[in-house]
Amino acid sequence: AQSVTQLGSHVSVSEGALVLLRCNYSSSVPPYLFWYVQYPNQGLQLLLKYTSAATLVKGINGFEAEFKKSETSFHLTKPSAHMSDAAEYFCAVSEGGSNYKLTFGKGTLLTVNP
Amino acid sequence: DGGITQSPKYLFRKEGQNVTLSCEQNLNHDAMYWYRQDPGQGLRLIYYSQIVNDFQKGDIAEGYSVSREKKESFPLTVTSAQKNPTAFYLCASSMRGAYNEQFFGPGTRLTVL
Numbered sequence: 047a048q049s050v051t052q053l054g055s056h057v058s059v060s061e062g063a064l065v066l067l068r069c070n071y072s073s074s075v076p077p078y079l080f081w082y083v084q085y086p087n088q089g090l091q092l093l094l095k096y097t098s099a100a101t102l103v104k105g106i107n108g109f110e111a112e113f114k115k116s117e118t119s120f121h122l123t124k125p126s127a128h129m130s131d132a133a134e135y136f137c138a139v140s141e142g143g144s145n146y147k148l149t150f151g152k153g154t155l156l157t158v159n160p
Numbered sequence: 161d162g163g164i165t166q167s168p169k170y171l172f173r174k175e176g177q178n179v180t181l182s183c184e185q186n187l188n189h190d191a192m193y194w195y196r197q198d199p200g201q202g203l204r205l206i207y208y209s210q211i212v213n214d215f216q217k218g219d220i221a222e223g224y225s226v227s228r229e230k231k232e233s234f235p236l237t238v239t240s241a242q243k244n245p246t247a248f249y250l251c252a253s254s255m256r257g258a259y260n261e262q263f264f265g266p267g268t269r270l271t272v273l
Contacts, residue, residue, distance in 0.1 A: 054199065078258055088267065089164075089264035090203075090250070090264040091264070092261045120205035136203065139259040140259070142258040142259065143258060146256070146258050150195075152200060152201060153200075153202050
C-alpha cells in the first residue's frame with residue numbers, strides 16, 4: 047500500500063529565505079507524485095507533479111521538487127519565500143494502473159515571517 | 161470558465177439529520193472524488209467514481225453515501241450514521257489515468273449542532 051510522510055507539520059521561514067518542505071513516500075511501484083497548496087477555507091491547487099519524465103520538476107509560483115528514487119523523497123523547494131506563500135502544502139502519491147486514487151500526506155503549514 | 165462547484169459553502173444541520181452536499185463539474189472529467197479534511201489529518205478519501213453509474217468506497221465510507229447518475233454530478237449524503245460529521249468536505253475530479261492531477265472544488269464546511 048502506498049503512503050506519504052510529510053516531516054514537520056509546521057515550518058516557519060523569514061521572507062526571502064529558502065523554503066524546504068519534506069515529503070517521503072512508500073510505494074510498491076514507480077509512483078506518480080504531486081504537490082498541492084491550500085489557502086485557508088479553499089480547495090487545493092496543484093503546484094507541480096512528477097510523472098516519470100524529468101526528476102527535477104518545476105511548478106507554479108517559483109516552486110520546484112526533485113524526485114529521488116534512492117531516498118524515496120520528493121521534497122518541495124523555493125529559493126526565496128514571499129509572504130503570499132503562507133499556506134498549507136500537501137504531498138500526494140498515486141501508484142498508477144487502473145486505480146486513480148491519491149494518498150495524501152497530513153500537510154505542512156508554512157508560515158512566512160516579515 | 162471550466163471548474164468544479166460545491167454548494168453551499170457553509171452548511172449547518174442538527175444532529176440526526178441527513179444532509180446532501182452538491183458537487184458539479186464542467187471539465188468533462190470521467191473520475192470524481194469526495195474527501196474529508198480535519199485539522200492535522202490531511203485529506204481522507206470517502207468515495208470515488210471512475211465512470212457514470214459506478215462508484216467505490218474509499219478509506220472512510222461508513223456513514224456516507226453517493227450517487228453518480230450524470231457525468232457532471234457526484235452528490236454526497238452525510239447520514240445520521242456518521243458519528244462525527246463536522247468537517248470540511250472537498251470534491252475533486254480528474255481525467256482518466258493515474259498520472260493526471262485532480263482538480264478541487266472550493267469545499268463545503270459542514271457543522272452539525
